[in-house]
Amino acid sequence: MDLSLTEEQEMLKAAVRRFVDTEYPKETLLELQATGQNAPSEPWSKLAATGWLGIIIPTEYGGEGGSFTDAGVLFEELGRGPVPGPHISTAALGALAILEAGTEEQKRGLLPDVAAGRRTIALAITEADYQWDESDVQAIAATDGDGYRISGTKVYVYDAAAATDLICAVRTENRQHVGLALVPADAPGVSIRRLEGFAWNLAEVRLDGVQIGQSSVLSGRAMPGESPFAGGWLAVERAVANAIPLLCAYQVGGSQQVYEMSVEYSRTRIQFGTPIGRFQRVQDHIINLVNELDSARWTTYEALWKLDTERDAADSIHLAKTVSSVAYYNACNHAHEVHAGVGSTTEYGLTLHTTASRTLYQFLGDPRFHRRRLADALGL
């Protein structure tokens, strides 16, 4: 038993933290938040140049061949920013979806570009009947000559506005299969509209008769003679399941940052002639916050460890997502209690996390969804 990071992981952690401090100072994060531009302009190309986007992609496909825990360390540090995507969408969800669903040729063709950040990806799964179940996918891939025409509306798509490519969940005309199609974001018939407000990097993606060729169907799981879409949903479910602990690590990083901000503020903010941290009412908020943080941290890293050691991780994945989503959400709430008015100003930076925590609360399945899945995994 050893609950410490390896020396290499500690080095990675320090390197990512330096990178985030240098390239994503608060001013940059606030500007990205305001404009919604987080790819492919600076500092995204610098992040891509580090090679970290290939962290879980095997070396034969141009990646670093790292472990899930290595990737957890990376995403935890990015979460401290919070550095906006499409890193999770590309390096975690996109890479895993291609690894799970792609043919050998597709993996060789796509993954080196993903690892290098030249190709950025968003996973377009959810629609008007918003859930993460197969039955909610209604977008249709209609046969059209040698290829397909895709029509439908994807909503609440995370990172869509920053992606060069969309991996879309689509249903075959005969409604028998839900599979995956790789659609260039600039293809004719694709329109992407950011959803304004408190949502964080969510968009509507309209697919209006978008033409794709056979080679754009991620068909690695289809048996000979089967529709190329067959097995796609299973593949994306696995990709999402394995990416969830990485999203959780990102939430852990955000919670950690919010915790440190709150401790610092409570030590330096003077009211009634004393640092406010001396007040037990204020201490209660910080204790609640650190308890949420550590709950998220240890459920997340146990899930990552299970993935790395090829244990059955289903229960841990659902547990980690439930706990981390609630933890990041509550961490921000407690931090607002500590910071009061100062925390509500955009320039202070807390609201970056508050905003992120709301969208990530439901992204890849909200706590209720994962609690139901957890009950199933436990054989209840």
Next chain:
Amino acid sequence: MDFEPRYTAEQEAFRTEVQEWLRDNIPTGIEHPADSSDLTYEQYQLRRDLGRRLGEKGWLWPTAPEEYGGGGLTVDHSVVLEEEIDGYNLSLPPYYDSGGRLGGNSILVWGSEEQKQEFLPKIFKGQIRTWQLLTEPEAGSDLANAKASARRDGDDYVINGQKVYVGSAHGSDYMWTITCTDPEGDRHHNLSWFMVPSDLPGISVFPMDLLSSAGESGAGSGVKNIVYFDNVRVPAKNLIGGENEGWKVATTHLELEHGTGGKIGRNWIVDRIFDYCKSNNRRGEPLSKDSDIRESLIDIYIDAEIGRLFQLRNYWMRHSGAQVTYEGPQASYFRKQSGLRIATGILDILGPAALTKDAQWGAGEGHIEAHQRAAIIALHPGGTTDIQKVIMSRRIGIGRQQRERAGALA
């Protein structure tokens, strides 16, 4: 990271050895009663006997130093032992021995070489069972206000006073206690610890009538007592850590009592309620298929998992020598608060069947009913939840001007 011990072939062989030994050496009739106050004297003797035999093998206190009678084993060996004995619903030691656990470590840190040689082998080999005596009527959360006095007289100290919420049923061999050795002295500079033989003249023990003793699972104390000291003469060599130096010893004792030691093992009540809901029907369906009950079970499961991970983390930190700050009281706070939430969840699931040990109408052969009582009483032993939060705040560095450091552990 590695959340499980990584077993070498040698350690796997060790597990087999442990399994075989436990199978051959754990007697029947030792089983944990639903209410630890129902542990009979005969059962207690069986447990003590098992403790002595574990002690002979160095398995009673596996990681304690070999030179003082401990096992001198690695953390991974220790985990094997804890897991295997947990399978029998027992823990190490297999009886209530708070003074051994907390006093033993305190002596290891603060005792003289002579004192270590005298007391530690007895503890680590299971020859004695020790109670801890801290709380007094006027010294609960404020331990530094202890008033039980110890006055030097020749080669002895003479102890007078009263300690409450002490120990267990079936007596003790030693009492590990904190006293005031300078009533006029400055706070935190007037206290001293003693290892007091329990059979000295002038000591009297009276059981208290409590809703629950809320002892630790598996080694539940069953009974709490009031202990009176009436001119009890204790040899001066039994003073641990120096006269008026008791607060520094207390920081070590309290560090462990506040949860830094961590723990390996399942949450028995959670296993029990899950099994119950899977195997009992209501309106023709297992309880676990009812959507409200599933919600409660998942709440319980999440609390139990977080608690398990906090304990595992602390166990690892304790045995790997990692720097601890707020983790001990955090685990303690979480265990207490989540324990009460879990009890509420069980009450939601079972209704009044959770509240009676009636053989026909109670659920869980009395274990559930005992847990309902224990969960509320468990909020205070070893420091109230509010005290845990005060310590966390100091360790985080917000409660006081200077950030407080954790107590020294061996």
